Amino acid sequence: xxxxxxxxxxxxxxxxxxxxxxxxxxxxxxxxxxxxxxxxxxxxxxxxxxxxxxxxxxxxxxxxxxxxxxxxxxxxxxxxxxxxxxxxxxxxxxxxxxxxxxxxxxxxxxxxxxxxxxxxxxxxxxxxxxxxxxxxxxxxxxxxxxxxxxxx
Amino acid sequence: xxxxxxxxxxxxxxxxxxxxxxxxxxxxxxxxxxxxxxxxxxxxxxxxxxxxxxxxxxxxxxxxxxxxxxxxxxxxxxxxxxxxxxxxxxxxxxxxxxxxxxxxxxxxxxxxxxxxxxxxxxxxxxxxxxxxxxxxxxxxxxxxxxxxxxx
Numbered sequence: 001x002x003x004x005x006x007x008x009x010x011x012x013x014x015x016x017x018x019x020x021x022x023x024x025x026x027x028x029x030x031x032x033x034x035x036x037x038x039x040x041x042x043x044x045x046x047x048x049x050x051x052x053x054x055x056x057x058x059x060x061x062x063x064x065x066x067x068x069x070x071x072x073x074x075x076x077x078x079x080x081x082x083x084x085x086x087x088x089x090x091x092x093x094x095x096x097x098x099x100x101x102x103x104x105x106x107x108x109x110x111x112x113x114x115x116x117x118x119x120x121x122x123x124x125x126x127x128x129x130x131x132x133x134x135x136x137x138x139x140x141x142x143x144x145x146x147x148x149x150x151x152x
Numbered sequence: 153x154x155x156x157x158x159x160x161x162x163x164x165x166x167x168x169x170x171x172x173x174x175x176x177x178x179x180x181x182x183x184x185x186x187x188x189x190x191x192x193x194x195x196x197x198x199x200x201x202x203x204x205x206x207x208x209x210x211x212x213x214x215x216x217x218x219x220x221x222x223x224x225x226x227x228x229x230x231x232x233x234x235x236x237x238x239x240x241x242x243x244x245x246x247x248x249x250x251x252x253x254x255x256x257x258x259x260x261x262x263x264x265x266x267x268x269x270x271x272x273x274x275x276x277x278x279x280x281x282x283x284x285x286x287x288x289x290x291x292x293x294x295x296x297x298x299x300x301x302x303x
Binding site: 106140 | 260265266275276278280288289291295
């Protein structure tokens with residue numbers, strides 16, 4: 001397990017439309033990670049919840065009704081007030097291109113379901129320490145090989 | 153496909169990479185913003201992309217009829233039509249359904265963000281938007297669509 005941060009306690013917002021998974025992850029993060037967990041069951045209510053709960057980190061699913069996880073991440077990244085939010089995408093989409101796409105939304109990490117709680121805790125611990133410089137560097141790396149439109 | 157010698161990777165006079173290239177030419181960008189001066193500042197920052205700046209939805213729709221751009225950047229506060237309706241009109245027409253559509257707006261409410269994405273916006277930036285941030289977002293969303301497609 002990752003060493004416990006001395007910056008604590010931290011609040012994590014988990015956004016997922018699967019109530020059973022939501023409950024399991026919430027329990028796991030509280031018990032294993034010592035996090036305070038708040039949650040929402042779709043992207044739109046997740047965005048509302050973000051502003052009322054002011055979480056230190058967000059864990060978000062991709063496929064959700066209304067506002068999907070990709071749009072949720074972009075909505076946070078595009079606002080100067082929320083652009084540096086630590087964000088982890090947690091998805092059942094396991095293909096390489098799906099994982100790349102998840103990172104291309106601007107998320108800090110992409111984890112696939114089923115996830116071990118200990119791995120999610122590690123990822124949160126890592127993500128909350130990222131600096132804006134590190135995020136910018138990641139964006140440059142991701143876009144460096146961008147091909148032209150119309151090539152596909 | 154990696155194109156390290158591609159002009160798209162070269163630096164502009166302002167030292168920033170260009171938003172993108174389409175079929176061997178710089179993107180045609182349409183900026184829709186009643187703050188024409190603000191739109192022109194953004195246009196200057198992303199030169200030499202061929203950029204038009206218009207101040208209303210009506211002027212934007214005329215410009216689109218004359219030439220379909222590669223990228224549309226729109227404010228939501230438009231004088232003649234709700235910005236969300238403008239996005240929907242562009243997104244719902246087959247000819248422009250796949251045009252990259254970014255919001256760059258003074259409006260930062262959750263309701264506006266959700267409505268814009270649901271109407272068809274690809275990304276949503278709250279002003280103030282600096283050119284480097286703008287270009288990074290354009291590149292990310294453009295690459296995303298290449299990787300995964302629009303649906």
